[in-house]
Amino acid sequence: MKGRLLQVVPIVILSTFVVFGLLQLVPGDPAYTLAGEVPDPETVQRIRKLYELDQPWLLRYGSWLWSAAQGDLSSSIYTREPVSEMLWRAFPHTLLIVVYALLLATVLGVVLGVIAAANAGRAVDTVITGIVSIGISMPNFWIAMILVSTFALGFQIFPATGAIAFSKDPLEAIRYATLPALALASSGVAEVTRQLRSTMVEFLGATHVRTLYAKGLPMSNVLWKHGLRNVAVNLLTIIGLQFNRLLAATVIVETVFAFPGVGGAVIHAATNKDFPVVQGVVFLLVLIVLAVNLAVDLLCAAVDPRIGRR
Amino acid sequence: MTCNNRTNSSSKNSPTRRDALRSVAATAGTMSLSLLPLGTWAQGARPTRGGELKVALYSAPSNLDPIAGTSGSDSIILDTYAETLVRFDEETLRPTPGLAKSWEFTQPNLLVLKLQEGVKFHDGTPFDAAAVKFNLERGKTDPRSRISRDLSPIAAVEVMNQHTVALRLTGPDVSVPMILADRSGYMNSPAAVKQRGDQYERNPVGTGRWKFSQYTPNQSVVVERNEAYWQPNQPYLDRISMQVITDANTALRSVISGENHLTLRVSPQQEDLATKSAGLVVGNLSSGAFYLTLFNYGKPPLNDRRVREALSYAINRNAMNAVLNRGKGSPAWGHFGSTHWAYDRSLENIFPHNIERAKKLLAEAGYPNGLDLEIIGWTDPDSQRRVELMTEMLKPAGVRLKPTLRTLAEATQMFAVEKKGHLYNGLWIGRLDPSLSLKFIFEKQSFLNPEKADPPPGFDAALLASTTATNPDARRAALQQLQRIIVENALCIPLYYDRFIWAHHSSVKGFRMNSVGRPRFDNVYIEKA
Numbered sequence: 050m051k052g053r054l055l056q057v058v059p060i061v062i063l064s065t066f067v068v069f070g071l072l073q074l075v076p077g078d079p080a081y082t083l084a085g086e087v088p089d090p091e092t093v094q095r096i097r098k099l100y101e102l103d104q105p106w107l108l109r110y111g112s113w114l115w116s117a118a119q120g121d122l123s124s125s126i127y128t129r130e131p132v133s134e135m136l137w138r139a140f141p142h143t144l145l146i147v148v149y150a151l152l153l154a155t156v157l158g159v160v161l162g163v164i165a166a167a168n169a170g171r172a173v174d175t176v177i178t179g180i181v182s183i184g185i186s187m188p189n190f191w192i193a194m195i196l197v198s199t200f201a202l203g204f205q206i207f208p209a210t211g212a213i214a215f216s217k218d219p220l221e222a223i224r225y226a227t228l229p230a231l232a233l234a235s236s237g238v239a240e241v242t243r244q245l246r247s248t249m250v251e252f253l254g255a256t257h258v259r260t261l262y263a264k265g266l267p268m269s270n271v272l273w274k275h276g277l278r279n280v281a282v283n284l285l286t287i288i289g290l291q292f293n294r295l296l297a298a299t300v301i302v303e304t305v306f307a308f309p310g311v312g313g314a315v316i317h318a319a320t321n322k323d324f325p326v327v328q329g330v331v332f333l334l335v336l337i338v339l340a341v342n343l344a345v346d347l348l349c350a351a352v353d354p355r356i357g358r359r
Numbered sequence: 360m361t362c363n364n365r366t367n368s369s370s371k372n373s374p375t376r377r378d379a380l381r382s383v384a385a386t387a388g389t390m391s392l393s394l395l396p397l398g399t400w401a402q403g404a405r406p407t408r409g410g411e412l413k414v415a416l417y418s419a420p421s422n423l424d425p426i427a428g429t430s431g432s433d434s435i436i437l438d439t440y441a442e443t444l445v446r447f448d449e450e451t452l453r454p455t456p457g458l459a460k461s462w463e464f465t466q467p468n469l470l471v472l473k474l475q476e477g478v479k480f481h482d483g484t485p486f487d488a489a490a491v492k493f494n495l496e497r498g499k500t501d502p503r504s505r506i507s508r509d510l511s512p513i514a515a516v517e518v519m520n521q522h523t524v525a526l527r528l529t530g531p532d533v534s535v536p537m538i539l540a541d542r543s544g545y546m547n548s549p550a551a552v553k554q555r556g557d558q559y560e561r562n563p564v565g566t567g568r569w570k571f572s573q574y575t576p577n578q579s580v581v582v583e584r585n586e587a588y589w590q591p592n593q594p595y596l597d598r599i600s601m602q603v604i605t606d607a608n609t610a611l612r613s614v615i616s617g618e619n620h621l622t623l624r625v626s627p628q629q630e631d632l633a634t635k636s637a638g639l640v641v642g643n644l645s646s647g648a649f650y651l652t653l654f655n656y657g658k659p660p661l662n663d664r665r666v667r668e669a670l671s672y673a674i675n676r677n678a679m680n681a682v683l684n685r686g687k688g689s690p691a692w693g694h695f696g697s698t699h700w701a702y703d704r705s706l707e708n709i710f711p712h713n714i715e716r717a718k719k720l721l722a723e724a725g726y727p728n729g730l731d732l733e734i735i736g737w738t739d740p741d742s743q744r745r746v747e748l749m750t751e752m753l754k755p756a757g758v759r760l761k762p763t764l765r766t767l768a769e770a771t772q773m774f775a776v777e778k779k780g781h782l783y784n785g786l787w788i789g790r791l792d793p794s795l796s797l798k799f800i801f802e803k804q805s806f807l808n809p810e811k812a813d814p815p816p817g818f819d820a821a822l823l824a825s826t827t828a829t830n831p832d833a834r835r836a837a838l839q840q841l842q843r844i845i846v847e848n849a850l851c852i853p854l855y856y857d858r859f860i861w862a863h864h865s866s867v868k869g870f871r872m873n874s875v876g877r878p879r880f881d882n883v884y885i886e887k888a
Contacts, residue, residue, distance in 0.1 A: 077769030081776070085429035085505040088806055092505065099502050127421070128576035129560060135576065201616045209616035210609060211602070307604040307613065309578045317419070317577055320766055 053343055061335050062114065068331045069110045072324050078102070079126060079322045100126050113328055122332065123325035125318070132329035135314060140333065142212050143303070143310030145222060147295045149230035150237060154295075155288055157234070158241025163272050165242065166249035177242065184239035189298055193232035193305040200228060210307040229306045233298055237291045244287050248280040281352045289345035293338050406869060410885035411598040415610035415622040419577045419603045424560035425545035426497060426504045431788045434542070434877045435623065439582045439599055440481070441565030443544035444472060444491065445536050447791055449873035451700060452647075454536040458486060458546055458566065467531035467827070474522045478589040480548035481570045488524040492516040493549040495526070503560075506543045509795065512826075531827040533834060537792035568594035568881060578603055595869075595884035614639065614862055620885070621863035621870065623878065627685050633862040640865050646857040647699065647874040649691040650745060652734070653783040653800070653851045655774065657810025660730060661781050667849035669720035670782075671710035673756035678712075679748060680855040683741065691853035693842045694787075694797060698874060700831075701793050701838040706846050717756035729757020735774050736784040738764045745854070746784055778809045786857065791875065793838055794825040801845055815848040 080097040081088060088096075097103045104112075116123055122132035158181075165177040184192075201209035207228045215222040252258060253276070261271050277284075303312035311330050318326035350356045420436050422428035428437075446457040459472040478486040495516045498506045512535055515527040528535060538544070551564035563571050566589070569582035580601045584594060602619060604610040610622040611629050615636050625633050625641065633641045654661045654670075661667055676690035689697065693706045721729065736746040743764060750760040763780060765773060774783040789796035800807050801814055802822070821841035828834035845851070859872050869882040 075769075076765060076773070078772055078776075079768070081772045082768035083429065088505075089508055089804075090806075092507065095502050125576065129557065130576045138575065197612055197616075202612060205616065208618055210604065210613040210618055304606055305609060307602070307606070307609050309575070314577060321768070 053346075057336070057339050060339060061332060064335045065114070065117075065328055065331055066110060069106070069113070069324060069328060072319070072322055072327060073106045075322060077322060082321055083126070102126075109324075113325065117328075117332060122329040125323050125326050127321060127323050132325050135326065136311065136329055136333055139309055139311045139314050141215060142226075142308060143296070143299050143312060145212075145215055146226045146229045146233060146299060146302070146308065146310065147292065149223070149226050150233035150295050151288065151292055153230060153234040154237030154241050154291060155284075157238045159245060159277070159284070161238070162242040162245025163249060163276065165246040166253060166276075167268065167272055169246070169250050169253075174246075178246065181239035181242045184235040187235065189232050189235065190301045190305050192235045193229070193302055196228045196231055197305070212308050212310075226308075229299075229302050229308050232302050232305070233295050236298075237295060240291060241284070241287055245280060245284060248283045249276055252276055252279045278352070282349045282356070285345050285348050285352065289341050292341050296334060296337070406595050406882070406884040407887055408595050408884070409597050410595075410887075411600060412596050412621065412867065412880065412883060412885060413619040414599060414601045415604045415613050415619045416580075416601045417603075417605060417607060417610065417622075417624040419605075420574075420580060422560050423563045423571070423574060423580070424503070425542055425547065425563075426501060426506055427560055428542065429505055432876065436580050436601060437542075437545055437565075438567070438877065438879050439569045440563065440567040440571040440585075441545045441547065442567050443540050444546065445540040445544055447537065447540040447875075449871065449879075450698075452791065452875070453700065454540055457540065457544070459539070462536055464531075464533070464829070465525075467829075468528040470526040470528060470535055471519070472524050472526065474524065475589065476522055478566050479587060480546075480551070480566050481564050481585060482548050482551050484548055484550045486546060486566050487521045488518040489521075490546060490549050491524045492518055493552075494546050495543075497547075497552065498543055509538055509541065509543045509790070512538070533829060534792040534794045534826045538790075538795060541791045569596075569599060572598075594881060596880060599880055611862060614864065617864075620867050621861065623859075623861050623872075623876075625860040625862050627687070627858070627860065630685075630860055633860075636862075638865050639862050640867070641860065641862045642872060643687070643858050643860040644872045644874060645689060645696055645698065646859050646876060647696050648786055648788040648876065649694075649696070649856045650784070650786050650854040651691070651851050652749065652854065653774070653785065653807055654849075655778065655781055655783075655809050656850055657808065657812025658778070658781060660724065660726065660732075662812065663724045664848060665720045665724040666726070666730075668710070669717040669724070669756060670753065670758065671849045671852050672713045672720065673717040673753050673758060674710075674749065674852055674854070675712040675752055676853075676855055678752070679745075682748060683744060684855060684858060688856045688858050690855050693846055693853060694789075695793060695838075695842070696856055696874060699793070701835050701842070703839040703842055706843065709846055710849070710852075714755045717758075721757060726757070729759060731759045731761065732782060733761045733763060733780040734782040734784060735763050735765065735770045735780040737767055737770055742784065749784065775806050775809050783807075788876070794822065794841075797825075797838075797841055797845065798822055801850055815844055815850070817844050 084092045165174045168174045213221045299312035315330045418432045421430040444459040445454045461473045512532040517525040548564035572583045573581040607626040613619045746762045773779045824837035
């Protein structure tokens, strides 16, 4: 555990350094963007000095890292908004749709996966695996647009754009997050269903399952109690990976729904080389991914104590 | 030149029936599905006070401090809480009174402004001559200022009395009033600027109809009614919430679903969908902004006028307008649209589509087998389409274009600073003052003249004449002469004029777009059901 926590430091330094380095490779100088549409060289020089863009990039990275180590993630070079303030404002929105999508993907995926496994090779299995395959095949943004056309513009049940803070009005926040979460969840449902189906089919073919049936246990008991417990480690690993994938997928879905999360913010920041914002988002995401991976490992060890002893 | 204290329509207590009918006449030709709301207004419906207007903005403000912003679309937001010394007439683009109620050139290089009296900033401090001096000097000298170049014609600002200020110019320059109608003319509270320092750009204080209330970077700006506004019975709206939605299709969906009242940009591809949506009013207006291809005319082979002319003849502007603008815009021949006061009709069709002529010119220039050129463009789909179309159009003339696509900032830097490429495909919005617009692109020291090549003979004299002519007709003639020099020397290829397309709920009344894409919400109100 202590070793895992110590890994966080080099991983954060390495990932933020790589991202910072990649941003330097992107052509374009933010001083020109900041200086306006027809900048004169004097204005550009003045801007470069004012925003410390005239410093060598290694020095700027070092300065950023030193501030970050002291809890100051610096400010956006365009809006002057402190990055920590931006993350505090935007990340809860992103987290809401990711958790919501993960819940949907897990609940639907588990139910459909178990049903498909219990009916392996039959028509129900074919229909379920066929339908969930569509979720993988179709891009998120396209599903998002279909959802908006149907449920926001057609039936007018859910809003087409925007968000409400969960802390302000939880029910409304969930209503606003429903369509983005559904769009995000579509591929997750497919992934969980297919993975669960295959591990569950394997489980149902095992000799000890025959014993369970021989003892007279009903099928539902075998599937939902023994089956799920046996595939739990696989399931938790998939959920952990899904969480990380969903975080990345928010970038496009947030744009379609004008959802004010970090996805939209990072696109804007990356295209404009607003490195403090990009670094701040990367810093946060790396911490979250590491925390999720750690949580998954701990949960797996709790479900299967043999893992913890290895 | 003297400007008297003429009261423009926006400064009246409320729109009269005549205003309404004039507005109908001005916009009827461009509006679709608009008969009901305009008809209702024309029948004498009085504007109603109150309500919140929700607007989908296509671009986040680059900065809320007027001197530090870089994007032309900032003005849509700035105009709600801040005011300029001079305003511009939305139809004629001529200067009209703003916070300065009149102005006069008492000497060729001395502009005296008489200021409105009884005006206060939202923090309660008075707007007076000292505030004007503070703001103009700040615009010229503050390290964060992006308008120091715009204000360069002003040498000194002198306070004559509390409500009179004199601007000593570096030379005779009649473009200064219009410069003060642009970003350079916004007045900020000196007390707030001094007190808030670096944080002023996140909490600005002006004199506008609405007070700045809330700003969430890259997301939204909210302004609230200024109860102490200096013009009586203004404004109508209690509150304006502007939400940044950069994707035009998402913005339109937000209006169709009722989350916003108005979107300021509808893509041409979505125009029909918007028109068919119940309860929406869709409008369009030919924009003063136009797409163009700049040349690095200091660099071979484009330093040869015959090559530039050949490229101009090889482009079919009408086809470009038909393909990229669904035929609803207009081809561009000069630098001002057909409704602009400096428009020159004699330049129309000056380079008709003529491949044979293009080939002949290239052969004369020493390129009988054609030539290879590099073009820099932007990465958005419309820009890509434009570059692809140009590439195909130039092929029959023997010109082989090699495109490089980058984001706006990168592309501009590549062309202007790194001197890469021969052509640069972009959109020119320009400044409100036409002389300033042409100067910024074509003068020798222009950022967009990468090699700092000498402009054609007569350019400098014509530019000077356009800023010193003291009566409107002489100024128009000078600008037309300047434009003719630019066009005849084929310093760039104007392609076609953009169209502004917008959509709003039928309950929104009094909204009006203008050719510079800076709609004001002064006369907007929401009709209660």
